Structures are given as C-alpha cells and as structure tokens.
Amino acid sequence: MVDAVIFDIGNVLIEWQPERHYDTLMPQAEREAMFAEVDLHGMNDLIDSGGPFRETIYDWAKRYPRWSRWIRLWHDDWIRMATPEIPHSVRLMKALQAKGVPVFSLTNFGIGSFDYATGFYPFLRDFDRAYVSGHMGVTKPAPKIYEMVEADSGLSGAQILFTDDRADNIATAHMRGWKTHLFEGPEGWARRLVAEGLLSETEAA
Structure with missing residues (x-):
C-alpha cells in the first residue's frame, strides 16, 4: 500500500x-x-x-x-x-492531496534557489514534507538522501511511490524497495497513479 x-x-x-x-x-x-x-x-x-x-x-x-x-x-x-511549470503534474499533486494522500518532494535544489523559486511557484510550499538537497547536504542519487527521507518520514519500501526524470535517481530508490516511476511526461505519471489506485481517471485528467 x-x-x-x-x-x-x-x-x-x-x-x-x-x-x-x-x-x-x-x-x-x-x-x-x-x-x-x-x-x-x-x-x-x-x-x-x-x-x-x-x-x-x-x-x-x-x-x-x-x-x-x-x-x-x-x-x-x-x-x-527554471520555467515553465508543468500544469498537469501540478494538478496531479493537488489531486492526490485532495484525496488525503501525503505528497512529498525529493529534489536536488539549492537553499537560495529553492527559496527564490517559491516566490514564483507557490505550490512548492504546499508539499506535506519537502526534502530539499541543499538543506540536507547531500544530493540524489546518493543512497544517504533516501535513507534520510525514510528516517524522517517513518516510511520505507513499497509504502513510497517516487517519480523522477533521471534513471540514476530512480535506480537508487528502486534498490531500496521503493515503488518508482521514471517520469517521461505527466500523462504516463497520471496513468501510473490510476493504476496504483490513488486517483481515478477523472481525478488524474
């Protein structure tokens, strides 16, 4: 689950x-x-x-x-x-949260650049938990950053579904037993969320 x-x-x-x-x-x-x-x-x-x-x-x-x-x-x-935003992906994030599904970020992002970006993209403030590499002192795909997420959230393995556009970042998560999705566009990610039973097709549109 x-x-x-x-x-x-x-x-x-x-x-x-x-x-x-x-x-x-x-x-x-x-x-x-x-x-x-x-x-x-x-x-x-x-x-x-x-x-x-x-x-x-x-x-x-x-x-x-x-x-x-x-x-x-x-x-x-x-x-x-760092533009533009990907509207369908943002909708998927909000749809998950509307269903009560916790949504985290795990991002290679600087401290100053992330703070700057939130002024232009307010949804970046809306994650239930934000794991930002600049604050963590380690970047993906180092195993340590995934360990830190697990330790902080209390979740591990198949409790987590993670999407990233880089295969090396996905590979490390997969080795830890996380469910993973290589992001190649929001349509494919939407289909995966439907397949996992997290959203309906209408919610994922």
Whole structure:
C-alpha cells in the first residue's frame, strides 16, 4: 500500500533546461563551447549540496573571464531557466492531496534557489514534507538522501511511490524497495497513479 507519493521537481513539476535558455541568448555553437569548457552543471551541483546560490555562481564566473557575464546569468536569469511549470503534474499533486494522500518532494535544489523559486511557484510550499538537497547536504542519487527521507518520514519500501526524470535517481530508490516511476511526461505519471489506485481517471485528467 502506498502511504506517500514523492515528486522530484526539476523536469517533473517545473521544466529545467539551462541549455535551452542559453540558446535563446547566444549562438548554439557558442553555448556548446561554453558548456564544454565550463562544468556549469557541476557548479549547480555545489549549490544543490548547500553552497551559497549567488556566491558560488559569481565565483565560477571569475574563473572564466571569457564566459563570465554568461555564467553570472545562471543566477541572474535563473527563474527564466527554471520555467515553465508543468500544469498537469501540478494538478496531479493537488489531486492526490485532495484525496488525503501525503505528497512529498525529493529534489536536488539549492537553499537560495529553492527559496527564490517559491516566490514564483507557490505550490512548492504546499508539499506535506519537502526534502530539499541543499538543506540536507547531500544530493540524489546518493543512497544517504533516501535513507534520510525514510528516517524522517517513518516510511520505507513499497509504502513510497517516487517519480523522477533521471534513471540514476530512480535506480537508487528502486534498490531500496521503493515503488518508482521514471517520469517521461505527466500523462504516463497520471496513468501510473490510476493504476496504483490513488486517483481515478477523472481525478488524474
């Protein structure tokens, strides 16, 4: 029996496509050169592990003078990268809660960036429990973060249904016995929630 449903946030509830945003600002070839030279996703991992949002990005910008003004946009343009929300997924979250099903988040997200995002996406404040990697000091797919969720919630194994868009994050949860769903779009996730008996087809629409 599923006692809680856990949502990832990036590319599940909110689209997260930094490369796509940069392609609207600079030629694609130039963007590809920057991402090849600068490990921007590695930089973001530091933020997701608890590093300061603005300071981490601006420090990286200083290391790469050629790209510095573009790197700073990771902070200054951040909400334009983390957009738009995925409306059907948000509806599914709210439908589950309306049925009395606890809904948690488990997300790789920085402290400052998450606080910033809640101002634009109020539903991020509505989880029954929010597990944010920046506050936890560890990121998915490290087993420790899943252990921390279990210890805090008192739930484990098949009591939990977890969706995430990354196969490595799903794999670790699966190894712990969690029920899992690789998110490839809200329609498939809706079908899974119906199949689990958590929502009706009408509720999942």
